[in-house]
Amino acid sequence: xxxxxxxxxxxxxxxxxxxxxxxxxxxxxxxxxxxxxxxxxxxxxxxxxxxxxxxxxxxxxxxxxxxxxxxxxxxxxxxxxxxxxxxxxxxxxxxxxxxxxxxxxxxxxxxxxxxxxxxxxxxxxxxxxxxxxxxxxxxx
Numbered sequence: 001x002x003x004x005x006x007x008x009x010x011x012x013x014x015x016x017x018x019x020x021x022x023x024x025x026x027x028x029x030x031x032x033x034x035x036x037x038x039x040x041x042x043x044x045x046x047x048x049x050x051x052x053x054x055x056x057x058x059x060x061x062x063x064x065x066x067x068x069x070x071x072x073x074x075x076x077x078x079x080x081x082x083x084x085x086x087x088x089x090x091x092x093x094x095x096x097x098x099x100x101x102x103x104x105x106x107x108x109x110x111x112x113x114x115x116x117x118x119x120x121x122x123x124x125x126x127x128x129x130x131x132x133x134x135x136x137x138x139x140x
Contacts, residue, residue, distance in 0.1 A: 010037050015064060016112070038065035046072050053078050 010021050010033070018033030019025055045061050052059035053076060066083050086092040097109040 007040050011040055013037070034065075035067060035070075038067045039070050041065040042067055042070035049076075049079060 010018060013021065015034065015037060018037040019029040020033070021036065022029040022032045041063060042065060045063055045065075048059060048061055051057075071081070086095065093113060096112050100106075100108040
């Protein structure tokens, strides 16, 4: 599969620095960079879900890129979409620090905490209300 150069550029950038492809660091550019990168990621998620549906297989896809309008797969009756929102920022950061114990043994969470300002901006874009085509979050 051939990836267009603009896609390759942003996909080879850390989500924490995707804003750099937009311009200066600002809340708006952090969100725009996240969303631009997420649009490409969501295409891949859709392809995985579509293939699982076609093959009659169960699949669980976890992604940082919860952008409801960029996902087509949740419109299929065979798909159950869930969004888990950690409303307590301190708990969220604790979970990031603990990730190396459970899911990311070679990527300790302390390298991510300096990007907490980005995560705060992402919370805005990931919490679309159901009335706007989003999903009501399950809060922990």
